[in-house]
Amino acid sequence: MQMIKQYADITGCSTERDRGLNMDIKQALLFLTENCKPAVASGVLTADDRVSFRDGDNVWITRNGADISSLTESDLITFDVKGKFSYSDRIAEIHCVLYAKHKRLGAIVNSRTQYSLSVSRTGETVRPYVDDIAQIAGIDIKCIEHADTGRIKSLIKRRSALLLKDSGSMCADISLDDALATVMITEKACRIHIQSRYLGGAKPINVIESALMRFIYLKKYSKIKY
Amino acid sequence: MNKNLISAAQRDICAAGLRLVKEGLVARTWGNISIRIDEQTMAITPSGVKYEDVRPEHIVIINLKDGSYDGDVKPSGERKLHMEIYKKQPGAGAIIHTHQLNASVCSAARKDVPVVSAADRKILSTEIVRCGAYGLPGTGKLTSETVKAVGSSRCALMANHGAVCIGKDIDEAFAVSRVLEKVCEEFIGKCFMDATGLKNADDKTICGHYGMQYGKR
Numbered sequence: 084m085q086m087i088k089q090y091a092d093i094t095g096c097s098t099e100r101d102r103g104l105n106m107d108i109k110q111a112l113l114f115l116t117e118n119c120k121p122a123v124a125s126g127v128l129t130a131d132d133r134v135s136f137r138d139g140d141n142v143w144i145t146r147n148g149a150d151i152s153s154l155t156e157s158d159l160i161t162f163d164v165k166g167k168f169s170y171s172d173r174i175a176e177i178h179c180v181l182y183a184k185h186k187r188l189g190a191i192v193n194s195r196t197q198y199s200l201s202v203s204r205t206g207e208t209v210r211p212y213v214d215d216i217a218q219i220a221g222i223d224i225k226c227i228e229h230a231d232t233g234r235i236k237s238l239i240k241r242r243s244a245l246l247l248k249d250s251g252s253m254c255a256d257i258s259l260d261d262a263l264a265t266v267m268i269t270e271k272a273c274r275i276h277i278q279s280r281y282l283g284g285a286k287p288i289n290v291i292e293s294a295l296m297r298f299i300y301l302k303k304y305s306k307i308k309y
Numbered sequence: 310m311n312k313n314l315i316s317a318a319q320r321d322i323c324a325a326g327l328r329l330v331k332e333g334l335v336a337r338t339w340g341n342i343s344i345r346i347d348e349q350t351m352a353i354t355p356s357g358v359k360y361e362d363v364r365p366e367h368i369v370i371i372n373l374k375d376g377s378y379d380g381d382v383k384p385s386g387e388r389k390l391h392m393e394i395y396k397k398q399p400g401a402g403a404i405i406h407t408h409q410l411n412a413s414v415c416s417a418a419r420k421d422v423p424v425v426s427a428a429d430r431k432i433l434s435t436e437i438v439r440c441g442a443y444g445l446p447g448t449g450k451l452t453s454e455t456v457k458a459v460g461s462s463r464c465a466l467m468a469n470h471g472a473v474c475i476g477k478d479i480d481e482a483f484a485v486s487r488v489l490e491k492v493c494e495e496f497i498g499k500c501f502m503d504a505t506g507l508k509n510a511d512d513k514t515i516c517g518h519y520g521m522q523y524g525k526r
Contacts, residue, residue: 212469213469278414282497285418
């Protein structure tokens, strides 16, 4: 995705997970603006989506209700992953829990794109209908209640995407670039899930082959030690 | 081998990769592109490199007869599919494998797609776009089933995978992919309207119907 403004361009560090530098609010705003604005313009995200990224021990997240296509400093919240979470913000709280639990995560995006939102309202599980879904998102995309923090933590261990009931998708990956790619694939998966019903239904790739594709993908791109 | 032809093919593939991403036909490292250089050789995208990062020196030159290549850069895992299509279709000059949206929906449903308009039939060289049987990526089964589905046409769907589009040159291959996307979109719309009795099939209507039908059970 050419639109991605790399973290390195702004900070000099190689990834968001680089522990060498903690951003100030101006750098965080620049990084998010350079990535979110084009993502909204190209339809990958909607303006009221939530985006966070890890920066050392800190996490930066856009505020609930912020328009991510025109962010200002007041639209950002930061918190310490190891500290006590003190905001009354369920999405930010989930992000905090996930960053604390899964060290590999560098960015998390909650998106309300059309097809993802529609499937999240029905609560159905989306299967890997094409190979890039299996590779990028995981062996399936389950729909979970917001309150079920334990299940969310557990599912994100081996998946990069899930649906939050009535709220669209939540995609978590090692970098913002990867998380945005997962948002795209999750939306594509939900589109196939819905539209294929009217073609007689899609036949998903079986679980073993899906798991194999996911494993090879993660190994090939050295994303995590599985 | 003519070095000028090789250099031109390598440059054209780099440009085509960026075009593929820009037109939304693939993202990141997915899909692949090849150009026939002469009767014995083709140039193809490398494996696992983002299109934005691909440089002409990354494009791999493959011997069409035995699949051999020089250098350390690993070619696309679907190179055998490209090789077989060039062997079967002497007029093919460029091939792109895409993960385009509407074709992906039809490929996941494993449906053959009828081509309604005469103009589209002419571009795709077929009355029905066939969907090849499922095979794991990079396997001989995927190659043979896709080649069978292509036949003498300019495109085919690959079950649970995407589409392959063929042209006498890269511009024509892109034209085929655009027409294929339109034909698949029309097919999905027709199936939706036939199944629901509704008069249009835009995203909002489809999502709305799905929500009504499956939302409160």
